[in-house]
Amino acid sequence: xxxxxxxxxxxxxxxxxxxGGKMVPFAGYEMPVQFPLGxxxxxxxxxxxxxxxxxxxMGQALLKPGTDEDAAVLLETLVPGxxxxxxxxxxxxxxxxxxxxxxxxxxxxxxxxxDPKTLYLVVNAACKxxxxxxxxxxxxxxxxxxRLDDRALLALQGPKAAEVLSRHVPGLEExxxxxxxxxxxxxxxxxxxxxxxxxxxxxxxSVAEEDAVRIVRLLLSHDEVESIGLGARDSLxxxxxxxxxxxxxxxxxxxxxxxxxxxxxxxRRERADFPGAGRILRELSEGVAxxxxxxxxxxxxxxxxxxxxxxxxxxxxxxxxxxGFGPTFGGPVAMGYVPREFSENGTEIGxxxxxxxxxxxxxxxPFVEKRFYRKPQ
Amino acid sequence: xxxTRYSEDHEWISVDGDVGTVGITDYAQKALGDVVFVELPDxxxxxxxxxxxxxxxxxxAASEIYAPVNGEVTEVNVTLNDxxxxxxxxxxxxxxxxxxRMDDAGQLDELMTEDQYEEFVKDLD
Numbered sequence: 001x002x003x004x005x006x007x008x009x010x011x012x013x014x015x016x017x018x019x020g021g022k023m024v025p026f027a028g029y030e031m032p033v034q035f036p037l038g039x040x041x042x043x044x045x046x047x048x049x050x051x052x053x054x055x056x057x058m059g060q061a062l063l064k065p066g067t068d069e070d071a072a073v074l075l076e077t078l079v080p081g082x083x084x085x086x087x088x089x090x091x092x093x094x095x096x097x098x099x100x101x102x103x104x105x106x107x108x109x110x111x112x113x114x115d116p117k118t119l120y121l122v123v124n125a126a127c128k129x130x131x132x133x134x135x136x137x138x139x140x141x142x143x144x145x146x147r148l149d150d151r152a153l154l155a156l157q158g159p160k161a162a163e164v165l166s167r168h169v170p171g172l173e174e175x176x177x178x179x180x181x182x183x184x185x186x187x188x189x190x191x192x193x194x195x196x197x198x199x200x201x202x203x204x205x206s207v208a209e210e211d212a213v214r215i216v217r218l219l220l221s222h223d224e225v226e227s228i229g230l231g232a233r234d235s236l237x238x239x240x241x242x243x244x245x246x247x248x249x250x251x252x253x254x255x256x257x258x259x260x261x262x263x264x265x266x267x268r269r270e271r272a273d274f275p276g277a278g279r280i281l282r283e284l285s286e287g288v289a290x291x292x293x294x295x296x297x298x299x300x301x302x303x304x305x306x307x308x309x310x311x312x313x314x315x316x317x318x319x320x321x322x323x324g325f326g327p328t329f330g331g332p333v334a335m336g337y338v339p340r341e342f343s344e345n346g347t348e349i350g351x352x353x354x355x356x357x358x359x360x361x362x363x364x365x366p367f368v369e370k371r372f373y374r375k376p377q
Numbered sequence: 378x379x380x381t382r383y384s385e386d387h388e389w390i391s392v393d394g395d396v397g398t399v400g401i402t403d404y405a406q407k408a409l410g411d412v413v414f415v416e417l418p419d420x421x422x423x424x425x426x427x428x429x430x431x432x433x434x435x436x437x438a439a440s441e442i443y444a445p446v447n448g449e450v451t452e453v454n455v456t457l458n459d460x461x462x463x464x465x466x467x468x469x470x471x472x473x474x475x476x477x478r479m480d481d482a483g484q485l486d487e488l489m490t491e492d493q494y495e496e497f498v499k500d501l502d
Contacts, residue, residue: 302413
């Protein structure tokens with residue numbers, strides 16, 4: 001089968017095909033949705049041992065400051081996170097905001113240990129052109145954005161990820177969750193951040209494209225590691241209660257509506273100096289009309305994205321934005337927007353699936369326990 | 378002695394007298410991936426060939442199952458409610474969906490034989 005020739009390929013495309021990956025179009029790339037193991041087993045394997053994901057389609061860049069500038073201080077004009085407060089080597093989740101306080105994208109920001117006035121950014125594949133253009137033009141004359149299109153990005157995730165990686169990189173026990181280091185794997189220069197998108201311990205590894213296949217083969221040579229596709233990446237992040245941009249959050253939603261108000265810390269609320277601060281601060285004090293919540297359908301039937309959420313009278317009150325079956329949870333899980341008065345945990349709601357009302361409850365997230373690494377004190 | 382016929386939607390119907398047992402093929406279960414839920418029809422439901430008769434939910438997506446012939450549902454495989462993975466483990470036997478009393482056995486001639494279905498699937502890959 002030949003897909004659209006305009007689709008791009010990551011440096012790992014040939015290896016995915018060799019390993020039996022089922023390639024599908026995703027955010028302008030041909031990406032593996034699953035490998036022969038299948039989504040269910042890939043998901044469970046990641047939670048039990050370690051899964052290796054190709055996320056090279058995501059956008060990587062360095063934000064380099066001009067003379068006497070700090071990229072972290074500059075980026076704060078575009079995001080509500082405490083970026084200036086990052087210590088060298090520390091990383092943080094934040095969001096790019098439009099002038100109305102809507103979310104343009106979510107991203108990971110690292111203050112480099114080797115060059116602390118420079119930031120390393122990772123943004124979503126589908127948004128990277130717009131994001132990078134927006135950042136570069138907004139900070140023109142003060143900082144330059146250097147795209148890292150020649151680097152692959154790998155995610156090694158799961159309870160065995162650190163043990164496996166430690167066979168190639170010494171000293172990982174000193175790298176806490178949401179911290180990054182620069183180190184060599186088998187002679188290849190890598191940037192490694194201890195984070196991920198599964199709710200598990202793990203690392204995201206940025207490596208030059210010419211070294212990517214070799215490093216992936218090396219990691220896959222360990223019995224604990226399996227190749228994992230986008231299908232399991234989605235079910236893993238959903239169980240972990242993590243938003244998917246373009247689905248659970250988008251340009252029309254603020255961080256308060258998207259239930260990520262924790263990404264707007266006190267120091268930034270007090271300064272009120274980020275885009276859309278008026279709306280976001282008002283929402284923080286007065287509440288929002290609609291809010292993203294976790295949803296547990298009763299029984300085994302999944303409710304997919306786009307499913308109407310209904311009240312006791314059958315009136316439509318909201319929409320499911322992500323939904324499927326949680327292999328580790330052992331049942332269907334979802335998230336969606338409901339009016340504030342329906343957003344308390346335990347509130348009974350209905351899901352309209354193919355003309356039938358499926359009973360469900362608003363539930364806390366994550367749906368499975370997060371198991372992030374804590375550095376020994 | 379039963380006869381099995383296949384649809385282009387990858388359903389099989391195994392006929393004994395005027396009652397056909399309906400399921401999906403091994404090719405279909407592999408394409409769907411791990412099945413987590415099957416929405417079965419009600420016993421007594423009446424279908425015209427091509428009607429949506431059941432829904433299979435895999436970890437990936439929901440897929441409709443169509444009635445391969447006209448008729449009335451006489452029985453459904455309730456064991457799928459407790460163990461939907463039977464569709465993956467035994468698509469052409471224990472993972473059957475429902476039994477249908479056929480209005481017109483002549484409709485079977487519009488479906489494929491096993492050999493024809495194998496050829497049909499070969500052309501899809």
